Amino acid sequence: MIRLLVALAATVGFGLFLASCNTLSKEECVAADWRVIGESDGAAGYEPQQRFAAHAKSCERVKIVPDQSIWFQGYQAGLVRYCTPLSGLARGQSGGGYANVCPPETASGFLRGFNLGAKQHGLQERFNAMQNDYSSKETEIDELSDKLRDAKDEERSALRRRIEDLEDDMHDIRRDQRDVQDDLDRVNEDVEWFQRNPSAELPAPGY
Structure with missing residues (x-):
């Protein structure tokens, strides 16, 4: 599914959106620790498919393909920190949204x-x-x-x-x-x- 969304990112609507808002710089793509990036994304409550697709689109500029499995391992670890009652409270207090990511x-x-x-x-x-x-x-x-x-x-x-x-x-x-x-x-x-x-x-x- 994530690979499918990466492919879809090349389409006009989604592709233009991601191109205008790179999640990673070229330097970050080159030096990326995909587990650490995934853990940070999970701890922030990002929707995983869109977030990974956005990283992939960002790193196309330097011809780097993110490691999906390593990133997702980190994402799941980060999600454990995100999906707590007190984290939910802080998220609501900030006026942020919820991407329905918690199990x-x-x-x-x-x-x-x-x-x-x-x-x-x-x-x-x-x-x-x-x-x-x-x-x-x-x-x-x-x-x-x-x-x-x-x-x-x-x-x-x-x-x-x-x-x-x-x-x-x-x-x-x-x-x-x-x-x-x-x-x-x-x-x-x-x-x-x-x-x-x-x-x-x-x-x-x-x-």
Whole structure:
């Protein structure tokens, strides 16, 4: 299957993608320890077929063919480090994706951590976006207030209405932020518990 994907890498779509994003430099191809490279790829959770095909495409430039079997031995060793509950948690917290690479016996633990980390990451991103929106509206109010001081009478009413609308929006943002912060606090507590008990199910369902 991997050899098939290497061949497919020469096709227009996949080939252009890999050519534009070499995974290894020419020097790295020449000096490659394919087991070490495979272990690094596995520990990072790369999808194996696409990753090996990308290496093969990168090393075509110097006419080097990666050692598939040695690379895959390293990949499997690296995957053992990747497919753990705490690794899943870190992956989810970073906002990264999951390529469905863990075997059944470790996938459930990895996914428990990954889903919890992804929930924490999503809530934090949402909270930050609200804060940015709040700050943007706050800045706009300051600018409008400056304009208001020098505005003509016929402009003052419109400026005041816009300021009032922005203040209402800011009030709503703060209310929604409190709800998100409550959710985030609960998830942060679950994360702390999970870090101490990575092999156990969370006591509260839903994550």
